Amino acid sequence: MDLDRTVIDVFGEACAKYADRPAFTCLGHTLTIGDIDALSARFAAYLQNHTSLEPGDRIAVQLPNVLQYPVVVFGALRAGMTVVNTNPLYTAREVKHQLNDSGAKALVVLANIAPTAAEVVAETSVEQVIVTEIADLHAPLKRFVINNVARHVKKLVPEFTFPNQVSFTAAMKQGASASFTPVQVSPEDVAVLQYTGGTTGVAKGAMLTNRNLVANMEQVREALAGNILEGEELYVAPLPLYHIYAFTIHCMCLMATGNHSLLIPNPRDIPAFIKTLKGVRFTGFAGLNTLFNALCREPAFQELDFGKLRTTVSGGMALTHDAAERWQEVTGCRISEGYGMTETSPVVSFNPAAAIQLGTVGLPVPATEVKVVDEQGNELPDNTPGELCVRGPQVMKGYWQRPEATAEMIDEDGWLHTGDMAVIQDDGYIRIVDRKKDMIIVSGFNVYPNEVEDVVCSHEGVLEAAAVGIPDAKSGEVVKLYIVKADQNLTEKDVIAHCRENLTAYKVPKSVEFREELPKTNVGKILRRELRDEVVTES
Incomplete structure (x- = not known):
């Protein structure tokens, strides 16, 4: 395992070896690895010649799974900058925190979701905003048609304005007439700031270095040995590339091996998702429990051609036996479940395809x-x-x-304390049995109770609040709130509306229960575990 390479070294090797191979397809348009090479150099040239950004500066990328994502990310990295992956679902409050905490000087955002960032960008360190429309990297005629339909027919692009705005197409034109200067980057330099929550509820940026990302790419490739054939794979990519799990698979492992990813911009639109897969003979699928369940219930999905599907990987949340068995029944392919964290780039363990143990998260990946x-x-x-x-x-x-x-997370000997309770079996396989932390996982996304409680308690009608995760057949868990009222006229509807204004949709509580008091320790700390135990007892 060569740990002295950078992400851009890996990217350059792939471009030299597989330039003609398709890399990403979205909405019917495909970019080859050579295309990504040329376009990312153009974007890097724009950053170097037409912005104030310098190597080491942060650039926030707020994009769903569209072709612009790999172009922007590899362009930023080639210019020596640090990518700040930003969830397109974030509220204005969440965007503002992440931009200010990271000190991002630039933001790349999709027009469809730009109004949220437009609300707060003036209160951040961002100097330049690059706005892109969904089909900006398609051929000119198709770009014109798709973008105009999105804007004027489907009304998917709300009104917004930034004081420091440039269109992605204009930026790329400026980059094309400028020269790109390669930047020397160290394996220890931070390539990506990947934000995650914590026990304090404040989102923190995990500093993932070039060495971290390249190491995990090599670890995953070894764990998937025989299941990622050079230049022969077509993987479905429904999980967002801004999530480190999907980033490592699609932008690292598959790119490095000359393989092809089919981007799904909106996997929540199940009928459209299935329509995209029709007639596509994909070989791999990276998903999570919620998605497996949703797809397998659809008759149209069951009718697809799974003849070439050899590999299905699962992460982000626990894989249930029911979902695993149903997926195998429908597709004929077993699911290999793994385990990881944002802080581990992300993969720690993985079930080898030839020796899957359902109910475990597999064996540690090499060098772990x-x-x-x-x-x-x-x-x-x-x-x-x-x-x-x-x-x-x-x-x-x-x-x-x-x-x-x-220091709380990583001890002096370099051991990262995950906060997850596990059993290491005598055969080396790992089983996750519980979470030490109070984190809630909704459809693979981390929800931290303190953040939810902080927002809820900002409502003048709330005296105290506790957020816990309760089981849900569709999303694994959902958020339930327990509240002590300050205003007796407060209703569940009031609380939910307040949360929707201030929290991403998956963090919004699905139910609210009002109490006269909440269980506490003798020093006054609310005992969330007691509330969770009540749910278990009731069920």
Whole structure:
């Protein structure tokens, strides 16, 4: 495993070897690896010659799965900048925090979702906003048709304005007439700031270095040995590339091996998703439990051609036995489940396709050490539950500008304490048995109770609040709120409306229960676990 390469080294090797191979397809248009090479150089030239950004500066990328994403990300990295992956679903409050915390000087955003960022960009460090429309990298006629239909017929582009705005097409024209100067980058330089929550509820930027990302790419490739054939794969990409799980698979592993990804901009539109797959003989599928369930229930999905599907990988949330069995029944392909975290770039363990153990998250990927410890930090024997700890080249450099939070997560010996309770079986397979932290996972997205509670308690009608995760057949978990009222006229409808204004949709509570008081410790800390235990008892 060569840990002295950078992401751009890997990218350059792929461009030299596989320039003519298709890399990404979206909305009927395909870019080859050579196209990504040329276009990303053009975007890098724009950044170098027409903005104030310097190597090491941060650039926020707020895009769904469209062709512009790999062009922008590889262009920014080639210019020596750090990519700040930004969720397109974020509210104005969440966007503002991430832009300010990262110190991003530029933002690339899709026009469809731009109004949210437009509300707050003046209150951030962003100097330049690049706005793109969905078909900006299609051929001219098709671009004109798709963008105009989106804007004028489907009304998908709301009104917005930025004081420092340039269109993506204009930026690319400026880049085409400028020269790109390659930048020397170190394996230890931070390539991506990947934001994740924490026990404080404040989103923190995990500093993922070039070495972290390249190491995890190599680890995943070895774990998938025989299942990623050079230049022969077509993987469906429904999970957002701004999520580190999908980024590692599609922008790292598949690009590096000359393979092809079919981008799905909106996987929540299941009928359109299935229509996109019709007639496509895909070989791989990277998804999660919620999506497997949703697709397998659709008769139209069951009628697709799965004759070439050899590999299905699952991560982001626990894979249920029911979903795994149904997927295999419909597609004829078993699901290999893995485990990871944003802080581990992300993959820690994976079920080898030839030896899947359903109910486990597989074996540690190469060059990765794992152990479980008790509350005093003592290592525990096999088959004994404890907190899972991980050490390896994929473990993040630390949290951006948060040394204390980093020290809480990574000990002096380099062990990252995951906060997940696990059992390491005597055969080496890992089973996740519980979460030490109170984190809630909704359809693979992390929801941190303190953040939800902070927003809820900003409502003048709320005295106290506790957010917990409760089981849900569709999304794995949903958020339930327990509230003590300050205003007796407060209703569930009021609370939900307040949350919708301030939280991304998946963080919004699905139910609210009002209480006279909440269970607490003797020092006044609310006991969320007792509330969760009540749900388990009731069910």
